[in-house]
Structures are given as C-alpha cells and as structure tokens.
Amino acid sequence: xxxxxxxxxxxxxxxxxxxxxxxxxxxxxxxxxxxxxxxxxxxxxxxxxxxxxxxxxxxxxxxxxxxxxxxxxxxxxxxxxxxxxxxxxxxxxxxxxxxxxxxxxxxxxxxxxxxxxxxxxxxxxxxxxxxxxxxxxxxxxxxxxxx
Amino acid sequence: xxxxxxxxxxxxxxxxxxxxxxxxxxxxxxxxxxxxxxxxxxxxxxxxxxxxxxxxxxxxxxxxxxxxxxxxxxxxxxxxxxxxxxxxxxxxxxxxxxxxxxxxxxxxxxxxxxxxxxxxxxxxxxxxxxxxxxxxxxxxxxxxxxxxxxxxxxxxxxxxxxxxxxxxxxxxxxxxx
Numbered sequence: 001x002x003x004x005x006x007x008x009x010x011x012x013x014x015x016x017x018x019x020x021x022x023x024x025x026x027x028x029x030x031x032x033x034x035x036x037x038x039x040x041x042x043x044x045x046x047x048x049x050x051x052x053x054x055x056x057x058x059x060x061x062x063x064x065x066x067x068x069x070x071x072x073x074x075x076x077x078x079x080x081x082x083x084x085x086x087x088x089x090x091x092x093x094x095x096x097x098x099x100x101x102x103x104x105x106x107x108x109x110x111x112x113x114x115x116x117x118x119x120x121x122x123x124x125x126x127x128x129x130x131x132x133x134x135x136x137x138x139x140x141x142x143x144x145x146x147x
Numbered sequence: 148x149x150x151x152x153x154x155x156x157x158x159x160x161x162x163x164x165x166x167x168x169x170x171x172x173x174x175x176x177x178x179x180x181x182x183x184x185x186x187x188x189x190x191x192x193x194x195x196x197x198x199x200x201x202x203x204x205x206x207x208x209x210x211x212x213x214x215x216x217x218x219x220x221x222x223x224x225x226x227x228x229x230x231x232x233x234x235x236x237x238x239x240x241x242x243x244x245x246x247x248x249x250x251x252x253x254x255x256x257x258x259x260x261x262x263x264x265x266x267x268x269x270x271x272x273x274x275x276x277x278x279x280x281x282x283x284x285x286x287x288x289x290x291x292x293x294x295x296x297x298x299x300x301x302x303x304x305x306x307x308x309x310x311x312x313x314x315x316x317x318x319x320x321x322x323x324x
Binding site for chain 2: 066
C-alpha cells in the first residue's frame with residue numbers, strides 16, 4: 001500500500017516537472033543546481049558567444065544531454081568540464097582557466113593599469129619640473145609679455 | 148625642431164595595424180582539434196547499411212582512412228558529395244562515413260540516388276561518437292593513420308581545391324601517395 005502511494009507521488013512529481021517544462025528532470029536539487037551551473041559555464045561551439053544553457057543549436061542540445069547524463073551519473077563538475085575540454089579544448093569553457101597559458105590574459109588589465117599609472121606619474125613629474133624651471137626665470141616671461 | 152619622439156604614436160599605430168592584419172588571416176570561429184596525434188576514441192557502433200554488424204575503432208587499423216562525418220540534414224554535405232565520390236574512385240585512401248545524428252531511413256534514399264562513396268558507414272544516431280571526436284561543424288573529415296591515430300581534421304565541406312591544397316599534400320607528407 002505504502003509502495004503504491006510512494007510510486008504515485010513520484011509519478012505525479014515526474015509528470016508535473018515535465019508539464020512544468022523541465023526538460024532535464026532531476027530528483028536531487030543539488031544535481032539540478034550543478035547542471036544549471038555547468039550549462040551556464042560551458043560554451044556553445046556553434047553560437048560561440050552563448051552558453052549551452054542559452055543556445056538553441058542542435059550541438060548545444062546534444063552537449064546538454066551529455067552533461068545531464070554525467071550529472072545523473074554523479075560525476076563532479078570538474079570531471080564534466082575535463083570531459084568537454086578533452087574533446088573541444090579550453091575554448092569550451094566560457095571563463096578561461098587560471099593556468100600558465102592564460103596568466104597574461106588574466107593579469108593584462110592590471111599590468112596595463114600599472115603601466116598607465118607609471119606613464120601618468122612620469123608625465124606629471126616632467127610637467128612639474130617644467131613649471132619649476134619656468135618659475136626660476138621670471139624675467140624671460142616678462143620680456144615676452146611686453147610685446 | 149624635429150623631435151624623434153613625435154613619431155612614437157605613428158609607430159605604435161603601425162604596429163597595431165600589423166597585428167590586426169595578421170589577426171584578419173585567422174578564422175575566429177575555428178577550433179583546432181584536440182585529438183590530433185591521439186588515438187581514435189573507443190567506440191562500438193553498428194554499420195548504417197548492415198545494422199547487424201558491429202564495428203569498433205579496430206576498423207581503422209592497418210591502413211590510412213578518411214573519416215567523413217556527414218548527415219542527410221546537412222546541406223554542405225550534399226555540396227561535398229561529388230568530391231567524395233571522386234576521392235573514392237580515384238584515390239588510394241579508404242573512405243569511412245560517420246552518419247552523425249541521423250536515421251537510416253533519411254540517409255538511404257539520398258545515397259541510393261547520389262551514390263555511396265563510403266566503404267563502411269558507421270551509424271551514430273545519437274551523436275555520442277561525434278562528441279567524442281569533438282565534432283562541432285558537420286561535415287568534418289579526419290585523416291586516420293594505420294595505428295588508429297587521428298592525424299588531421301578539416302572542418303567544413305571538402306572541395307577539389309581543399310583536397311588539392313590541404314588534404315592531398317598532408318597525405319603525401321605521410322607517404323600515402
């Protein structure tokens with residue numbers, strides 16, 4: 001009797017989640033979260049500015065199905081991302097990983113700001129020196145204005 | 148009074164132009180294959196035209212092959228079909244088809260009319276072998292070595308020009324005539 005009730009409840013939940021438009025049904029909330037995170041962090045390789053979550057491309061559907069399978073199998077996000085990178089390269093991750101080949105990419109904004117800051121300091125110092133020099137020779141400035 | 152520093156912005160600009168021109172030569176959409184140099188992924192699939200027969204990656208051992216990923220829903224595949232027929236007729240490389248995300252019922256009529264250039268066609272109806280190969284833009288063509296290693300990938304429809312300028316030289320380089 002209890003088994004029948006449990007089965008009934010589970011069927012209702014499944015049907016309702018399908019009716020609610022849940023294309024990739026999960027029984028565990030944690031897995032649903034993991035799936036959403038992964039599909040938002042993986043790139044659609046056809047519409048390359050979109051995440052798998054956002055894209056309607058057929059390849060995106062296939063890859064989402066693959067992610068779904070792996071999440072249901074209990075694979076970790078790291079494993080699933082490694083799976084994708086092994087087949088499609090680092091580009092499949094929307095956010096570049098922190099690794100030797102991307103240090104320059106990540107640090108460039110900071111480096112550029114430092115360089116800009118140094119240039120500005122350098123320019124200001126030169127301007128201050130020029131103003132200082134002009135102040136030391138006021139008689140020359142007066143001669144010019146007389147004209 | 149010609150201060151050489153005046154030319155700095157111009158030099159910087161020319162350097163930037165040089166960099167951008169170099170960048171124009173690159174296709175930003177292209178993704179190089181992660182599998183070049185690696186063996187074919189392990190797979191078990193049935194043949195499209197002889198579904199009772201199973202094939203694995205062993206199919207490719209002992210000879211060079213051109214693995215062509217194609218589908219009946221793929222317009223570009225129709226465009227490259229004559230080139231494949233030509234390769235099958237004239238050249239010394241085994242042509243294996245991977246029917247990707249497709250159904251026998253949809254492919255058969257087309258191959259019957261247009262001709263079948265493939266020695267074997269692998270059925271990949273759910274596209275999972277395609278994912279393992281890193282397929283993202285059908286049609287794609289792979290050169291597979293006699294040890295089952297992936298040696299080269301071309302994304303997009305083949306043309307006689309691409310065959311002459313990219314694929315055949317690569318095959319010559321490998322010593323495959």
